[in-house]
Amino acid sequence: MTEAAAHAESAEPILRLRGVGRRFGGLHAVSDVDLDVIPGERRAILGPNGAGKTTLFNVVAGDLPVTSGRIELFGRDVTREPARQRAKLGLARSYQQSRLFLGLSVEDNIFLAIVGVGRGHLRPVVLPRKDAELRARAREAARRAAIDGRLGDVVGALAHGEHRQVALAMALAAEPKLLMLDEPASGLSRGERQLLTELLLALDADITLILIEHDMDIALRVAERVTMMHEGRVIVEGTPAEIRANQLVHDLYLGSHYGSEPEGGASG
Amino acid sequence: MRRAVSAFDWRLLVRRLPVGVAVGTTVFALVWVLFWAPSTNFGPAIHSPANFLITLLNGLTLAALMFIVASGFSLIFGLMRVVNMAHGSFLLLGGYIAYEVQQSMTNGGGLTVFSSQVNAWDWLVPAIVAAAAIGGIGLVTQQVFLRWNMGQDLRQALITIAISVIIADQVVAHFPLESSIEKGSAVNTSWPGAIDRLVNLHIAGVQYSVARLTMLGLGVAVGIALWLWLYRTKTGMVIRAGVDDRQMTSALGVNIQVTFAIAFVVGASLAALGGAVFTSYAGVNPTTDGQWLLNSLVVVIVGGLGSIFGTVAGALLYALVYNFSISYLPTTGGDCCGQYSPVLTFVLLALVLAFRPQGLFGRPA
Structure with a gap:
């Protein structure tokens, strides 16, 4: 928490979320998310399917209204502004399905x-x-x-x-000043993934990048900081090295790969 | 082995069936019209090329009018997915507005004016006023009734049906049935005298109406203007992008609501322009709206929704089938001429829906 606060202080954030939530009926797709992204940062958002990553993108880009919380983009409250206004401010996004x-x-x-x-x-x-x-x-x-x-x-x-x-x-x-890519590598061949990684690494330093990616190699190579989501909440935030070493991430992401069935309250 | 080969042949046959049916029907229709056509008014075309040419021109000019009207319908549907059930009413009201304006310009006093008393402006100004007025009504309709319920097809269909009923009743109220002699409250405008005459085409000795040729020219002009607008301007590109994916278009920063409003105004104006033409061509009466809503639906379903080339193809096919079935099918006595054309136009519709449900030029949904 202190580490996150220090990170947020280092520059005025380009994107600031406070208590952002999105509910679909009784389903809390995103709940109580705080997030600060500073200019020029490369941020990856990871998490298992259904963690709320794409919903978070939709809420930030304005494709879906929030049900609670506040979104500031480039120092301006855009919580109630439509997608096209946010695009004009300098936000561009891609979709999971092109x-x-x-x-x-x-x-x-x-x-x-x-x-x-x-x-x-x-x-x-x-x-x-x-x-x-x-x-x-x-x-x-x-x-x-x-x-x-x-x-x-x-x-x-x-x-x-x-x-x-x-x-x-x-x-x-x-x-854009803020580029949000939703699983840019999905469905790409190995060679195409290599090309994509090079493109992302060569991106202008003053473009801020937020990336949802299931391919851990690409995500951890490109990102400077990683936000881990699970069941609509942010559970861990840190550098790629910290994420690699984090036991919770291993349990959530790798648990099923090694056949160890996570318990019912895995998020707890 | 033998069985596998025969199964393959069957599948190939089924796949080629639509083409086969289309080619077969076309060839049969051509042979019928050109060489056979027993007990019809005109007889086969080789015996009477003049009648053939006149039927063809009648078909083409009707197609031009259908294109003008249906392209507006198709534009609105393609971009907004709104099936505008009031499209026929826009045409109807446009026709009555053109009539009123022409009456007041020429002091007609409630009777159809003679075309010799009508100059080009007495026709053009009413048409432009009608298009502008209906464009305004279209804008209000879209902003007040259709903007807040995007994507709710049934609700929008019901709302536009309600609007069409209201417009039809207002027309009946202002043009009561007893005010004229035989056609209920039917009214006519006149073509300008300069084009209300026949011209010798020097082909098979055919004399043909200049007004109807002007209609054909107007349809082609509207088509070219629409094409230039949709394919050569940024507004057009944004509209085509909106047809593909509305949400993505907004995500790029485009104010899609303004685009919707523009398309609705243009679509409604085209209906009114068609109405102004139709009032000179045949006259409007309070049942014209349903008839033209149906025409527009058939044209865009045959051609493919949201495609300008599809609308051209749909209008041509529909109008040609309609006119040729009037002239070249056997008739029975006093109940002359028209009885097969509704059947054949709906056979056309059924064939297209059976083999190519998205229409001739439509993309699969």
Whole structure:
């Protein structure tokens, strides 16, 4: 607790959650989560399936309203603001299932991510010079996500791994201050995972990254700090080394792998 | 071995059945119309190419009108998943507004004015006023009645049905049945005199209405304008993105509610523009709304919901089947001409739904 407090003091947090909860009927998907993420930090959120990681993402991005607590983004209370306002402030997220516009080309998908956060995305007239500049940014983002070979192709025709790259390019193209990736490595081959890890390690130092990832190798290589969730609550927070050494993490994550059935009150 | 081969053939046959049925039906229809068509008004096309050409042009011009109306329906459905049951009512009200404006511009005094007294502005201004007024009504409808219940299909369908009933009753109240002689409260606007005439096409000696050719031109112009808007502007790109995934579009920072409002205004205006055209083409009466809601539904179900090319294809198929079945199917005595066309248009609908439920150009849900 003192360690966490010291960490929070070192800089003004870019994201601060206080007592955040989300209930679905009687199910507490997320309850009473406090979280501070400082600018430039690489944070991984780990936890078994159903721990509430994706719900936490949805609540932070504004896709779901909270049922309790308070969310501050870039020092501003955004608890009641819609997803698009949070996107305009500089938050970009990806989804566990890539959510792309299958009928549009790769370039148009990325272009949309840029015009969405900019002004005039509903402007009825075409301004060729301005658009050309934004198009160039879209192509640059595609290059950074290594998908620039397929700019003109319709996204529906691409393979799963390429969808992941397009989703990443879209998240990068918005030039976010806070980038939230939900299981970017799921369904990727070993080679694609290697490429993804390199991309994440090469990310600009001033982009803050929050990552949900089941692939521990990627998560612990990329992250500087790790938050462990279980049954909607944060149970451990620390550096990757601390997490590796933590007995509770082993019980929760590795217990089933070694066949030792955890008891009913595993969270206690 | 032999059994395996025959099972494979069966599956191949079943898979190719839709194509087979489509090709077979088309070939049969062509042969029928071109060479056979016994005991029909016109007889086979090789005997009477002029009648064939006129039927074809009638089909194409009706298709243009259907496209104008149905593209608005399809735009609203594609983006918002709202089945706007008031679309026919928007057309109906648009037609009556165009009539009122033309009456006041030409001092018609309640009678249909002669086209010789109507100039281009006396037709265009009513059409534009109707489109703008219905666009406004569409905006209010969307903001007040449909914004807060997105995704609740049944509730939205019921609300829009209620709106259509209210509009129909208001029309009956303001254009009471006893005010005119034979068609109930049917009203007509007139085409401008300049286009209300026949032109010699110099093909098989056919004289054809310039007004109807203008309708065809208007349909093509609306189609091109919609295409440019949806495929060449950022607004259009945002709308196409919203058709694919609304939530993701908002997550990118797009104000999807503004996009919905724009699409609804455009969709409603297209219904009213169609209404203004239809009032000159055939006249509107208080039952026109249901008939055009049905037309729009058939066109977008055949073509595929939310696709502009699908709407073109749906309108062409529906209007051509409708017109050719009037002219080229056997008729019985005084009950002339129209009796098979509803059957055949719904056979078309049934065939498309059986073999390609998402419509010709629709993507599977």
